Amino acid sequence: MRNQEGMYSLQSSLTGLPEWVSERVMQKIHQLTNYEPVIGIMGKTGAGKSSLCNALFTGEVSPVSDVAACTRNPLRFRLQVGEHYMTLVDLPGVGESSSRDAEYTALYRQQLPRLDLVLWLIKADDRALAVDEHFYHQVIGESYRHKVLFVISQSDKVEPTCGGEKLSIEQKQNIGRKICLLHELFQPVHPVCAISVRAKWGLRVMAERMIKCLPREASSPVVSQLKPSFRTPTVQKKARDDFGETIGTALDAVSALPLIPAPVRAVIRAVRDTVVSVARTVWNFFF
Known part of the structure; x- marks a missing residue:
């Protein structure tokens, strides 16, 4: 249930982007939340x-x-x-x-x-x-x-x-x-x-x-395997930041595509920081 809430929040933060961009980013988020280190x-x-x-x-x-x-x-x-x-x-x-x-x-x-x-x-x-x-x-x-x-x-x-x-x-x-x-x-x-x-x-x-x-995509799923006493604020902050930045990198990759129209590129760059911030906020919904 919390997983679905997190996905909804992330999808909402992508509002305004072309559908194909949103789908590509949501696909990356799905890969991240299911990554097996x-x-x-x-x-x-x-x-x-x-x-x-x-x-x-x-x-x-x-x-x-x-x-x-x-x-x-x-x-x-x-x-x-x-x-x-x-x-x-x-x-x-x-x-x-x-x-x-x-x-x-x-x-x-x-x-x-x-x-x-x-x-x-x-x-x-x-x-x-x-x-x-x-x-x-x-x-x-x-x-x-x-x-x-x-x-x-x-x-x-x-x-x-x-x-x-x-x-x-x-x-x-x-x-x-x-x-x-x-x-x-x-x-x-x-x-x-x-x-x-x-x-x-x-x-x-x-x-x-x-x-x-650990690589950015691996830190969060490893944290989910740690005993509670080792899920320190330092550990959780690192995993949370990695999760957000990995999603930000997915947006950067789309933005860097050679044939993407300039207006679309501008919108992606405008929402990037917001999407990363939302990802950090809902991290514990997934992990």
Whole structure:
């Protein structure tokens, strides 16, 4: 019902435009509200991929591919919240089997174009990073660096461990050094995150950075999958703005068509900001 109200408000904001323009923009809005993001999760065995996903997302998870799938077909899991879906792709960690790294290279080159984001988990106490570094620079390369968000997992295991529920000052200082090391080794596009699912530490900051890293069309449907505690004002504002600007970009694309009459172009430009503003206002009707 709220979805229909949102659609009505957006359609009303397009009044005055030629029907074919309105239809094209409404088609784009429909695609946006039904977009299914695909996020890859990679990391060595024991990095805590499942724990992180269970901590962040609220949707019911159902396997898309056979649990015994071969390496070339990584495990895919589909999450659903209401009418929104998201797919998680469990990618194998590199450096565990040199005989398979070549196969993993082919796998990643096949998968990367299809992914909206890759969460690359590195255990806080993992010091063997040479293979990861080589793989990142040689396989991920310049083309897909913007899709990778490095996450230092299991930060509570950093020395000196105290066995408590909270991280000590010394642990946080050592995690800071680990973050600096990863920035030196990988030179990532996005800031490195550090988390501890067990200590419930760093997850909110990570969720906010994840939303910032996503393509505009993917941020809102991912937000709909997050647990309520991670749908912070920062997260919702980013998704709301992305939703509005993506619709604004659809209007810009129509306006830029070479054969469109000048009067029609002028009307599109005149209503653009209003349509974007309405889209931001009704965002929560959809997500």
